[in-house]
Amino acid sequence: MSDNPWKSGKPGQPSPWKSRTKPPERARAPEVADAPPEQGFESRPRVARPSGELRLYGLNACLAAFARRPNDLRKVYLLESRIDELKPVLAWCAKNRLGYRVVENTDLDKLTASRHHEGLCFEMLRQAPLGLTELLGMQEPAPARSLLIWLDGVGNPHNFGALLRSAAHFAAGGVIVPAASSLDLSGAAARVAEGGAEMVALARVEDEAVALSQLREAGYTIAATVPREGQELYSTRMAQRTVLVFGAEGEGMSAALIEAADQRLSIPGSGLVDSLNIAASAAVVLGEYWRQTR
Structure with a gap:
């Protein structure tokens, strides 16, 4: 490892962080007017929920998300020890000009606000809930x-x-x-x-x-x-x-x-x-x- 914990890509290759295009915004579901509550059920205000990207962590969680919706992947952060088993994901990143960074354990602790990240963090587009x-x-x-x-x-x-x-x-x-x-x-x-x-x-x-x-x-x-x-x-x-x-x-x-x-x-x-x-x-x-x- 170099002294800089934020290595990007492979030595001798252009950085995948350059010329990165901004992902298209996901369409938002149309707002539905609140109807009067039925008998027995209280009318409760909606709760504002986060949109955009979600940081997933943990090996099984990340690999399951990548397997089902690879096009929603936006960034990858991983420990050097995870590189071999993540080669298909990193190859996808290189092919699609997505950034990936080899980081230290303390960096992942901060990125995920958890010590249970298992050496991996994906930034994915958040899926909109269904009706x-x-x-x-x-x-x-x-x-x-x-x-x-x-x-x-x-x-x-x-x-x-x-x-x-x-x-x-x-x-x-x-x-x-x-x-x-x-x-x-x-x-x-x-x-x-x-x-x-x-x-x-x-x-x-x-x-x-x-x-x-x-x-x-x-x-x-x-x-x-x-x-x-x-x-x-x-x-x-x-x-x-x-x-x-x-x-x-x-x-x-x-x-x-x-x-x-x-x-x-x-x-x-x-x-x-x-x-x-x-x-x-x-x-x-x-x-x-x-x-x-x-």
């Missing part, structure tokens, strides 16, 4: 098996990442969140998901009551997971087309959403602790759905 109609268009039509996940109030990126990993493992068709939710894919969530974030689509819904009606029209049963006073998971038959609703730890999901559900499911246990966290609960329920419907 519910788009998400439903990606599923098999009724009555075929289909599993969707609805998250109400969940905000922890590590729990979100763990849930995405389980969702990918059990072939969930997508995750639905309200437009007012602050939940979004972050570098931390993608790293914990170990590539699962690229396999599970994210959709946002403007009106929760309208979204529930649309899901039922598409043949889905709405099943809310509650810590107690629900049907015991292992003695309840889940529908082939199910939307599993999970709430945040502590607050849980909204009373209106619980009331609107077709089923209420609880995970039986010893009672020595009040409940499982969202990531563990999701893994248990998703696994049981897989067992029943397969």
